Amino acid sequence: MFGFADSLTAWGYILSILATILCIIYGLVNWNKGTEIEEDYRRIVEWEREEIEVEERLP
Amino acid sequence: MVLNVILVLLYLIVIFYLGYKGWRETRTASDYMIAGREINPYVMAMSYGATFISTSAIIGFGGAAALFGFSVIWLTFLNIFVGIFIAFAFFGKRTRKMGRSLDAHTFPEILGIRYKSKFIQGFSGLVIFVFLPVYAAAVLIGISRFIEVYLNIPYWAGLLGFSVILALYVIWGGLKGVMYTDALQGTLMFIMMVILVAFTYSQLGGVFKAHQTLTSMANLVPAKLKALGHMGWTASPKSGSPLWWIVYSTIVYGVGIGVLAQPQLAVRFMTVKNDASLNRAVLVGGVFILAMTGIAFTVGPLSNAVFFQKFGKISIAMAKGNIDKIIPIYIEKIMPSWFATLFLLAMLAAAMSTLSSQYHVGGTSLGRDFYEKSLGKTGGGEIMATRFGVGLTILFTIGWGLFLPPSIIAIATAFFFGLCSSTFLPMYFSALYWKRATRAGAITSMVGGFIASFFWLIFIHKKEAAAIGLCKALTGKVTLLGFPWNVVDPNVIALPISIILMIVVSLATSKMDEEHLERCFEWT
Numbered sequence: 001m002f003g004f005a006d007s008l009t010a011w012g013y014i015l016s017i018l019a020t021i022l023c024i025i026y027g028l029v030n031w032n033k034g035t036e037i038e039e040d041y042r043r044i045v046e047w048e049r050e051e052i053e054v055e056e057r058l059p
Numbered sequence: 060m061v062l063n064v065i066l067v068l069l070y071l072i073v074i075f076y077l078g079y080k081g082w083r084e085t086r087t088a089s090d091y092m093i094a095g096r097e098i099n100p101y102v103m104a105m106s107y108g109a110t111f112i113s114t115s116a117i118i119g120f121g122g123a124a125a126l127f128g129f130s131v132i133w134l135t136f137l138n139i140f141v142g143i144f145i146a147f148a149f150f151g152k153r154t155r156k157m158g159r160s161l162d163a164h165t166f167p168e169i170l171g172i173r174y175k176s177k178f179i180q181g182f183s184g185l186v187i188f189v190f191l192p193v194y195a196a197a198v199l200i201g202i203s204r205f206i207e208v209y210l211n212i213p214y215w216a217g218l219l220g221f222s223v224i225l226a227l228y229v230i231w232g233g234l235k236g237v238m239y240t241d242a243l244q245g246t247l248m249f250i251m252m253v254i255l256v257a258f259t260y261s262q263l264g265g266v267f268k269a270h271q272t273l274t275s276m277a278n279l280v281p282a283k284l285k286a287l288g289h290m291g292w293t294a295s296p297k298s299g300s301p302l303w304w305i306v307y308s309t310i311v312y313g314v315g316i317g318v319l320a321q322p323q324l325a326v327r328f329m330t331v332k333n334d335a336s337l338n339r340a341v342l343v344g345g346v347f348i349l350a351m352t353g354i355a356f357t358v359g360p361l362s363n364a365v366f367f368q369k370f371g372k373i374s375i376a377m378a379k380g381n382i383d384k385i386i387p388i389y390i391e392k393i394m395p396s397w398f399a400t401l402f403l404l405a406m407l408a409a410a411m412s413t414l415s416s417q418y419h420v421g422g423t424s425l426g427r428d429f430y431e432k433s434l435g436k437t438g439g440g441e442i443m444a445t446r447f448g449v450g451l452t453i454l455f456t457i458g459w460g461l462f463l464p465p466s467i468i469a470i471a472t473a474f475f476f477g478l479c480s481s482t483f484l485p486m487y488f489s490a491l492y493w494k495r496a497t498r499a500g501a502i503t504s505m506v507g508g509f510i511a512s513f514f515w516l517i518f519i520h521k522k523e524a525a526a527i528g529l530c531k532a533l534t535g536k537v538t539l540l541g542f543p544w545n546v547v548d549p550n551v552i553a554l555p556i557s558i559i560l561m562i563v564v565s566l567a568t569s570k571m572d573e574e575h576l577e578r579c580f581e582w583t
Contacts (some may be wrong), residue, residue: 003270004129005277005294012133013357019139020349026148027342034152034334047159051330054164057445058422 063400070404074411075228077240100336104343105245106412107327111142111318112248112351113413114201114406115194119468120352122382123310124359125374125389126284128292129273130306131360135353137315143344146319151328151337153491156582158329165420166322167428169329170483173490173579174498175571179505181433184424186482186509187322191424192452194475195417196459197468200383202410203460208387209403218460221407225414226453244408249350251398251405256354258394259361262368273364279373292360301546308548309473317476317550320483323413323420355386362389369393382466414456421452470522473548481508481553485561491583493565494576500565508557515549 001010124131154169163169167187171180199218206217263269270293277291288300296302318324331337362374362385369392370377377392378384390399426445430436436444463471485504489496516523518530518539525537538545570576 003267003274003293005274005291008295009129009132009293012130012136016132016135016139016349016353019136019144020345020353023139023144023341023345026144027339027345030335030338030341032335033338036333043162044159047162047164050162051164054423054427057426057442058419058449 063403066400067404067407070407071224074240074244074408077243100339101343102242103327103331103336104340105347106241107324107340108344108347108351109241109245109248109409109412110323110327110416111138111321111413112348113198113409114205115197115413115468115472116352117252117355117409118201118205118386118406119197119383119472120310120314121355121359122374122378122385122466123469124356125362125385126382127296127302127306127310128289128294129270129356129360130295131310132353132356133307133311134315135349135356137311138318138348138352139345141315142318143341143348146324147328147337147341147344150319150325150488150491151331152334153583154325154328155331155334155337157491157579160578160581164326164329165423165428166325166483166487167424168432169325170486170490170501171428171432174486174496174501175575176498176502177433177435179486179498179501181429182505183322183483184428184433186478188421188424188429188448188452190475190478191322191417191421192455192459193471195414195421195452195456196463197471197475198410198413198417199456199460200463200468200471202406204381204383205387205390205403205406208384208391209399215461218457221410222453222457222460225411228411229415229418229449229453241412244405244412245347247401247408248405249347251402252350252354254398255358255390255394255402258398259358259365262365262393263361269361269364273360276364276367276373279363279367281373281375292363299543301542304543304546304548308546308551309477310469313473313477313480313548313550316484316554317473317478317480320479320487321476322424322479322483323416325487326420358389359386362386362393365389365393380466383468384465417456418449418452422446422449424448425451474516477548477550477553478509478512481512481550481557483508484554485558489561489565490579494580495565495570496561497565497568497571499568500561500563503564504557504561507560508553511553511556512549515552519544520547520549521545 001007002013004010004013120131120134157163157173158169161169161172163172165184167180167183170183171177199222202221203214203218206212206221207214210217260266260269263272274291274293277294280289280291284302288297288302290297296306328337331340359374366372366374366377366389374385374389375382378388390402394402422445425448426441430444431441459471482505485508486496486501489501517527518524521538524530524545530539531537
């Protein structure tokens with residue numbers, strides 16, 4: 001199949017391409033889903049402040 | 060040559076500039092935090108991709124594919140389906156939300172707070188800090204082999220020279236705000252890989268013809284590989300043979316599943332703004348990974364046909380037995396010289412982006428997870444500990460890079476991925492999806508998976524057991540069990556043990572308190 005000696009290997013090749021197509025379709029279909037943030041804004045700000053602190057410690 | 064050096068220098072200047080700019084922006088962003096941190100999904104996905112895929116995947120696993128054949132392409136399928144689709148759509152979304160609700164900033168931290176255990180955070184931090192350099196070394200070896208072949212300098216000189224440049228980049232602020240440089244580097248890698256596969260297929264007269272040519276070369280497989288179960292480069296190894304176990308248990312399964320519990324990748328999810336960014340990143344990430352490992356695992360096997368047509372030798376003979384040199388030699392001997400220079404830049408980019416994230420994680424694992432949170436030390440020492448952690452991670456990585464033998468990249472990477480999956484995966488998955496999971500369950504699963512993995516490595520898995528020699532010293536036998544067990548990857552045994560421990564011990568102990576669970580799952 002497709003010039004490969006056995007079908008198991010050919011399926012690995014085909015499924016890699018199909019999995020990529022799945023990712024493309026999933027991305028397009030859900031492009032605008034989940035744009036709203038349901039979390040509490042103040043807690044996110046708190047999280048961001050802490051995150052910057054963690055980064056500041058790096059060299 | 061002069062032009063090549065100028066190109067490399069120009070490239071390094073741009074990368075240094077972007078790293079510096081990212082660092083400046085991170086500092087000023089503290090005033091309007093959210094706005095300053097809105098990461099575009101393309102940038103997020105490319106950054107994740109550039110961290111995920113590196114010289115280890117392209118040079119190390121590409122070389123392994125050149126030796127073992129197209130069956131390694133199954134790893135690409137898992138890289139895309141598990142490493143992108145499942146990782147982003149399932150693990151990513153929950154990790155992001157739980158990270159926010161628990162105010163967690165590192166991978167060990169989200170586990171530690173979720174299970175209310177400082178031990179979990181400290182132990183995870185230490186495991187990562189101690190073993191991450193082995194994987195980082197695989198990445199460093201990949202770029203150093205390329206430099207060795209392309210610039211024709213000794214391997215150790217390439218390794219040390221690159222490490223000095225990388226250390227400068229880190230000091231310049233490269234570890235802060237790395238996402239933009241990662242995205243640029245990812246784009247460069249993408250373009251170069253697409254050119255590489257198009258050129259290779261065209262050399263062999265098209266896709267099907269190329270595969271057929273390679274199929275017809277099955278009689279050229281060296282006798283030693285045939286005896287291990289090699290059936291040709293476009294065929295799966297003989298079922299149950301040592302090679303079959305290496306390809307499917309170590310490379311495909313071990314690395315393919317292990318990606319879900321990679322600390323340097325999991326932290327990426329926490330900085331994403333919303334679920335839409337993750338949804339969109341699935342699209343970009345899927346295409347990117349196909350172009351990275353898909354192409355590396357296609358060009359690798361096909362290099363045998365191209366080399367044979369031009370030099371009358373197969374790839375492993377061209378590389379004089381060192382798997383890690385196959386891809387660099389292919390680029391140098393077969394591709395046009397302008398391509399080789401740009402490919403070197405792409406590989407420098409790949410190594411820099413992955414290594415800087417690894418150094419970042421190494422530092423926070425020691426400084427924040429172990430020193431500050433687990434030992435409970437504060438008061439300024441944690442800053443020193445983090446920096447000390449980064450420094451030690453860099454030194455250990457260089458040490459492993461100089462110490463490890465040839466043909467090691469794929470093995471060293473598989474070791475770390477396998478270790479992470481048997482130690483962290485059941486506990487991480489349960490943290491996100493199973494409310495009945497308990498602290499005792501998580502600790503036994505983590506420690507049990509870790510011990511099982513190491514026991515198998517030291518006493519059963521022949522490759523490492525023979526190299527370490529402890530089993531022989533204690534029992535007089537190289538391994539405790541014979542074939543096929545001595546070729547079965549540790550992860551095949553350790554991950555199921557870790558899963559069983561997680562389930563059984565959790566069910567046998569009382570549920571975590573409702574109030575805590577409510578906080579954990581508040582936004583999920």
